[in-house]
Amino acid sequence: MRQPRAILVTQGLSKEFQGFRAVSAVDLSVAEGTVHALVGPNGAGKTTLFNLLTGFLKPTAGRITFDGHDITGQPPERIAGLGVARSFQVTSLFEQMTAREHVELALQSGTGLGRRFWRTDTLMRRFSGRALELLGDVGLAHLADRPAGHLPYGQKRALELALALALDPALLLLDEPTAGMGLEDIDRTVALVDQIREGRTVVMVEHNMSVVGSLADTVTVLQRGEVLVEGPYDRVKTDPRVVEAYLGADVA
Numbered sequence: 001m002r003q004p005r006a007i008l009v010t011q012g013l014s015k016e017f018q019g020f021r022a023v024s025a026v027d028l029s030v031a032e033g034t035v036h037a038l039v040g041p042n043g044a045g046k047t048t049l050f051n052l053l054t055g056f057l058k059p060t061a062g063r064i065t066f067d068g069h070d071i072t073g074q075p076p077e078r079i080a081g082l083g084v085a086r087s088f089q090v091t092s093l094f095e096q097m098t099a100r101e102h103v104e105l106a107l108q109s110g111t112g113l114g115r116r117f118w119r120t121d122t123l124m125r126r127f128s129g130r131a132l133e134l135l136g137d138v139g140l141a142h143l144a145d146r147p148a149g150h151l152p153y154g155q156k157r158a159l160e161l162a163l164a165l166a167l168d169p170a171l172l173l174l175d176e177p178t179a180g181m182g183l184e185d186i187d188r189t190v191a192l193v194d195q196i197r198e199g200r201t202v203v204m205v206e207h208n209m210s211v212v213g214s215l216a217d218t219v220t221v222l223q224r225g226e227v228l229v230e231g232p233y234d235r236v237k238t239d240p241r242v243v244e245a246y247l248g249a250d251v252a
């Protein structure tokens with residue numbers, strides 16, 4: 001069987017903060033069309049790695065290649081323009097703006113028209129239909145005209161996913177998609193990610209191991225900024241180094 005090609009590759013990727021190596025010589029290879037999870041104890045460097053991949057931080061050393069383009073040290077807009085979208089862990093919604101208006105704005109920003117035409121009626125009508133479709137995809141069609149500030153937490157996260165999907169990214173980065181959710185919302189999110197992974201590659205930081213087990217094809221475990229173990233979930237979860245990293249040497 002033909003191996004899928006690597007769509008995202010890092011080589012020796014490192015980030016230092018005042019001499020402290022938060023990410024240390026990370027070699028990552030994400031196969032196209034897969035769900036790849038980044039896990040690891042608190043402070044392992046997952047968020048820093050995400051920030052490097054999306055251009056929010058510049059690496060101290062190393063290289064990042066996305067879809068054949070060297071994106072090392074490129075600004076976030078350029079990386080987004082190549083087809084990388086990120087959904088944030090911390091909510092970034094406008095309280096008063098409706099769910100539909102949020103998605104319309106995201107669709108508009110994806111066209112490169114800029115904010116100049118924001119709220120021009122003809123233009124917004126063009127985005128309206130697509131916005132409703134995307135809200136339907138994340139189970140929010142019935143809440144399209146509700147201000148984002150009035151949505152329950154799980155639905156805010158679903159809206160943020162719709163915003164990332166509005167850019168129709170080839171690579172979707174999900175930062176703890178189930179953080180702070182109850183069981184019902186977690187199940188809904190797992191089903192949703194399973195649906196939206198069609199035709200794209202997903203890299204996600206996720207603490208919930210049952211979510212990782214349900215979704216991820218490959219798991220990379222980070223510890224103190226370095227790759228500790230990488231492989232399929234079933235192999236990784238029983239690896240003694242991983243058990244030790246999570247529970248501490250004594251328990252292991």
Ligand SMILES: Nc1ncnc2c1ncn2[C@@H]1O[C@H](COP(=O)(O)OP(=O)(O)OP(=O)(O)O)[C@@H](O)[C@H]1O
Nearest residue numbers: 017020021022040041042043044045046047048049
């Ligand atoms: N801007 C910064 N300046 C200095 N140190 C930082 C900075 N950002 C992160 N660090 C440090 O780098 C290390 C890795 O942090 P990071 O947030 O990437 O870990 P994480 O794996 O995402 O943790 P968590 O699961 O708690 O979110 C931590 O020790 C953190 O204190």
